[in-house]
Each structure stands twice: as structure tokens, then as C-alpha cells.
Amino acid sequence: MQEGNRQWRLVSYPEGMPVETNWALSDGVIPEARANEIVARAIYLDVAPYMRGRISPQRNYAAGVKPGDVMLGGGIGEVVQSNAKQFKPGDIVVTDFSFGWQQYAALKSSAVRRVEPEIASLPYWLDALGLNGMTAYFALIEAGRIKPGDTVVISAAAGSVGQIAGQIAKLSGCRAIGITSSQEKVAFCKDVGYDDAINYRAEADLVAAVARACPRGVDVFIDNTAGVIHEAVMQNLATHARVVLVGSISLAGKFGQPDVGPRFHRQTLIARATIKGFLVSDYQQDQAEARQRMAEWVKAGMLKSKFDIAKGIENTPKAFLRLLTSQNLGKQLVQIADEPKARST
Numbered sequence: 001m002q003e004g005n006r007q008w009r010l011v012s013y014p015e016g017m018p019v020e021t022n023w024a025l026s027d028g029v030i031p032e033a034r035a036n037e038i039v040a041r042a043i044y045l046d047v048a049p050y051m052r053g054r055i056s057p058q059r060n061y062a063a064g065v066k067p068g069d070v071m072l073g074g075g076i077g078e079v080v081q082s083n084a085k086q087f088k089p090g091d092i093v094v095t096d097f098s099f100g101w102q103q104y105a106a107l108k109s110s111a112v113r114r115v116e117p118e119i120a121s122l123p124y125w126l127d128a129l130g131l132n133g134m135t136a137y138f139a140l141i142e143a144g145r146i147k148p149g150d151t152v153v154i155s156a157a158a159g160s161v162g163q164i165a166g167q168i169a170k171l172s173g174c175r176a177i178g179i180t181s182s183q184e185k186v187a188f189c190k191d192v193g194y195d196d197a198i199n200y201r202a203e204a205d206l207v208a209a210v211a212r213a214c215p216r217g218v219d220v221f222i223d224n225t226a227g228v229i230h231e232a233v234m235q236n237l238a239t240h241a242r243v244v245l246v247g248s249i250s251l252a253g254k255f256g257q258p259d260v261g262p263r264f265h266r267q268t269l270i271a272r273a274t275i276k277g278f279l280v281s282d283y284q285q286d287q288a289e290a291r292q293r294m295a296e297w298v299k300a301g302m303l304k305s306k307f308d309i310a311k312g313i314e315n316t317p318k319a320f321l322r323l324l325t326s327q328n329l330g331k332q333l334v335q336i337a338d339e340p341k342a343r344s345t
């Protein structure tokens, strides 16, 4: 009997915090590869905070998913059919956005990269060697213009972007301070190399906690969350600080509404700070070189990631919701099938 293609389709735009019933699991057909396409069988699917913005009718930097559509997302898969000369059945490939929450996907060859398991195990290609690795790298090095000796504060520090960013900051000679939600995650941040980490849920006065951890002020702030963490760090900026707005996950439950809070006009003026909105796709042309550099660090054991892996396509929305409720530690993925055994050539 021919296997089907189980797919998660968006049913409705969430009102506030997404819930599992915003999606429904359906049975689809396994697609055929057209010219310059491959068909891949999912091994790992990505879930990531940016997906919150894609399941909303609000204005965004990229097109969203409409009710009825298969949910978008990156993934790693094994090629099972190829109509593209660069790929053959058995190859392992990764795509940043095009896989979708499904077991099989037809993918344009231009939208996939080859996974090289001899450089790093498969999950790394959706983490340090994927979008989030590129985000951490370019947010710090290009947008944040980090230099040795800088104090760098990173929020969502025990997540995917956060764990990578902390390590890159250290490899670049900076002092890295993480902000995260529990003592377990604080300990994890210190294990991966952060000089110090703050549990934002345990601090009655987060402004003072940041001041204690950053006595000379914050030179670079990688803001992954917005909200109260943003407020606390903005009141601790050093002269000529660079604030990089990377994500706003704390607003996932009130998407499309303003982030209400104090304004930082005067703090920004006094510090002559720069505030920059960041989008990793703006650095597309430099990503191959950055990925090469990251791959060398990973291969040399200088950059390591922790993974939080849910199992089975039926758990994909649950895994996504873990991100929005601080349950993940390290990079959250969903494993859809066993990894293929290494082939001898």
C-alpha cells in the first residue's frame, strides 16, 4: 500500500496566543517532482517563533499562511525523487522555509542546500548551520558591530539563537550576559560559556539585575523578546550602544497590538545609541561564507548546540507552542522519521 502524506493545515488565524486547534492534521498525496524539483521525505521539521507572524493577517516582512494552506516551515529530508541534476535519491537536504509541516514536500532545487553529515549531525543544519546560526552571526557581527571587550546582552539566551549568539560573542572576545526564564536555563547558559545569566522571572527589579551584571553598561543588546526585558536593558545602555531588534516573542499572545511600555527617547539620546531592526534574509549574499566559518567552529568543537526534539508529525503544533511558553531548552525540532543509516560509497 502506498504511504500517504500527513500534513498540518492552518484552520484559523489565532486570536492572541495560538492554540493547537488553529491547525488540523489531514491526509494528502505524495507530490511528484517537476522540472528542477526534488521530492524529499521529512526527517526533521523546524518550528520557530517567526511562524507566529506568518499565521496572522497583520502586515509582515513576508507572505503569510492562509487558512486551508499547509503550514510553512523549514526541514531536513531525504531525497526520494529527483528531477534536478544536482540531487539524487538518498541525498540529505535542508530548506529554510519551504518544507512545510508535512511528511513529503516537492522542493525547488534552488530552495535547498545539501546537508553534510561529516561536518555536523543533522539537527545542526536547522540550528547553527541554518537560519538561526546566520541570525546570531549577522546580528552580532554586522548589525551589532561587536568588538573584543564589549558587554553583550542576549535575551532568550537558552534558546536556539541565544545559545549560538552567546558562544559567538565569547569567541569574539566579548563579555556575554544571558537573560532567560529559569535557574535551569541560567545554569545551561553558563555551561555554554555565558559569563553570567539572569533569570528574568526571579528578579523583582530587572533594571537593577542588568545593572549588577553589566557594571560598565551594555554595549550590544541582542533583543529576541521585546517587552519587560527590552525595558530593563534599555535603561542600562553604555555610550554608543547598539541595540539589535531581532525578535518580539514576548508579544506572541498579543500579536499585532503595540508593545505598550515606557519610551526610551532620553536613554537613547544620552547613550547616542543605535537601534536597528534586523532580518536575517537581508544578509543572504554573505551567508555561504558565514556558514563556512560557523561550520569550522562546529567541526572544531568550538560551537555546540543543545537540541530539544519532539517525536512524530502529530506533535508539531505542540512543539511550536513550547517555544511561545518558554518550555524548550536549546533548539526545538520535531523528528518525523529515523535518520537514514550512513551509506558507504
Ligand SMILES: NC(=O)c1ccc[n+]([C@@H]2O[C@H](COP(=O)([O-])OP(=O)(O)OC[C@H]3O[C@@H](n4cnc5c(N)ncnc54)[C@H](OP(=O)(O)O)[C@@H]3O)[C@@H](O)[C@H]2O)c1
Pocket: 048, 049, 050, 131, 132, 135, 155, 156, 157, 158, 159, 160, 161, 162, 179, 180, 181, 182, 185, 224, 225, 227, 229, 245, 246, 247, 248, 249, 250, 251, 278, 279, 280, 281, 323, 324, 325, 326, 327, 328, 329, 330, 331, 332
Ligand atoms: N529577525 C530575524 O531574522 C530572526 C531570525 C531567526 C530568529 N529570530 C528571532 O529570534 C528569537 C529566538 O528565536 P529561536 O528560534 O532561537 O527561539 P528560541 O529562543 O529557541 O525559543 C523561544 C524562546 O523565547 C523565549 N520566550 C517565550 N515567551 C517569552 C516571553 N513571554 N518573554 C520572554 N521570553 C519569552 C523563551 O525563552 P526563555 O526561557 O528565556 O523565556 C523561549 O525558549 C525569536 O524572537 C525569533 O523570532 C529572528
